[in-house]
Amino acid sequence: MRTPIIAGNWKMNKTPAETKALIEELKPLVQYAAATVVVCVPAVDIPAAVQAVKGSKIKVGAQNVHYMPSGAFTGELSAGMLKASKVDYVIIGHSERRQYFGETDETVNRRVLAAVEGGLTPIICVGEQKEQREAGYTDALVTYQTTIALTGLTPQQVRKVVIAYEPVWAIGTGLTATDEQANETIGVIRKAIAAKFGRGAANRVRIQYGGSMNPKNVKGLMAQPEIDGGLIGGASLKAEDFAKVVNFDR
Ligand code: 13P
Numbered sequence: 001m002r003t004p005i006i007a008g009n010w011k012m013n014k015t016p017a018e019t020k021a022l023i024e025e026l027k028p029l030v031q032y033a034a035a036t037v038v039v040c041v042p043a044v045d046i047p048a049a050v051q052a053v054k055g056s057k058i059k060v061g062a063q064n065v066h067y068m069p070s071g072a073f074t075g076e077l078s079a080g081m082l083k084a085s086k087v088d089y090v091i092i093g094h095s096e097r098r099q100y101f102g103e104t105d106e107t108v109n110r111r112v113l114a115a116v117e118g119g120l121t122p123i124i125c126v127g128e129q130k131e132q133r134e135a136g137y138t139d140a141l142v143t144y145q146t147t148i149a150l151t152g153l154t155p156q157q158v159r160k161v162v163i164a165y166e167p168v169w170a171i172g173t174g175l176t177a178t179d180e181q182a183n184e185t186i187g188v189i190r191k192a193i194a195a196k197f198g199r200g201a202a203n204r205v206r207i208q209y210g211g212s213m214n215p216k217n218v219k220g221l222m223a224q225p226e227i228d229g230g231l232i233g234g235a236s237l238k239a240e241d242f243a244k245v246v247n248f249d250r
Contacts (some may be wrong), residue, residue, distance in 0.1 A: 004222065005162060005206050005229035006246045007038035007061060007123060008236025009091060014041065016048035022239055023052035029243035030058065035229065037246050038089050039236070040123070043077060050086045061089030064097065065120065067110035079118025090115050091231075093149065094125045095168045105148040112149055116157050123162045123231065124149045125210070126189065130169035138167075138185060143192040155197040159204035163189055164231040170211025172233060176221075182209045183224035190226060215244035222248050 014022060019041055030037050040061035041049045049060045066076035082090060092115060093108035108124065115122040126145040128138045142165065150158055165186050167177050177185070186207045194202035209221050210231030221227050235241040 002204065002206050002228045004035040004249075005038065005208060006033075006035045006232065006242075006248075007040055007089065007091075007162075007164075007208065007229070008232050008242055009040045009063065009094070009210075010042060010045075010236060011063070011096070011233060012042060013237055014045055016045050019045040019048040020052045022237070023049060023056075023058065025239035026243060027053070027056045027058065029239060030246045031056065033057065033246045034249055035246055038123075040089065040091050046082075046085050046087060059088045060086065061091060061123065062087050062120075063091045063094070065090045065092065065111050065115050065118075067107070067114040069114075079114045079120055083119050087120065089121045089123055089162070091164075092122045092124050093145075095127060095166055095171060099168075105145055108145075108149050109151050112161070113152050116153060116161070121160060121162060123164050123208070125164045125166050125231070127164075127166040127168055127211075133167065133169070139188045142185060142189050146189050146192045147196055150193070150196065153197075155201040158193060158197045158201040162206045162208060162229075163193075164208040164210045165189060166210035166231060168211075172212070174212050176212045176217055177209070179220045179224050182221055183226045186224075186226040213245065215241055218245045218248040 038059045038061045062082050065079050092111045097103040112122050126142050128141050170176050190202045206228040208229040208231045209227050213230040213232050214235040
């Protein structure tokens, strides 16, 4: 059995003061959740988030990590820096970074290796664009993205990572993949992992759905056997909505 994992991706939202306020509001609402709960906050909000989650079950994540341990990489953060700041998770390869910031499958892979070696749990994003789904490329694409992202990890390391299947056309659009579409594609991702790292690793790895997931559609998605959680954008910015997603099983 895989423990569900619900993570908020705050994207470029909230100041440190707003971070403290949102987490304080969230804490009592998710205290008894069965799922792992993560908030992935902007880098400047990490200290406020780490302070605010104390005494709760909420874990803190970052939204990116560089692949080098240190050096002349203006604007970047290393896994060691994040770990020293008490970050546990890091989103890697979000489609917004692939679209706007030149992220490729190869750089995603390098970041994943750096994160794992640095003791962070990566939340690795994969997913197709609308045209790719319409052209019938979804399965081949997510298989490729997943395989490249995990290259160089051992099966023992793979079983601890988190994958987020985020169809690009469902992000921030209010459109969601149907429960069956999401389940089927996540099944394809799990098969790709099994082919390369074995059934044991594939059965353990947690794979989330992301893309307009909210209090209304979470139950149906989470009832699917392959779907182990969610990566939540818009609905993670309001404590009440995010708590409802986290507590989908009640
Ligand atoms: P929305 O939930 O706002 O569609 O965003 C999803 C997402 O990109 C999470 O990483």
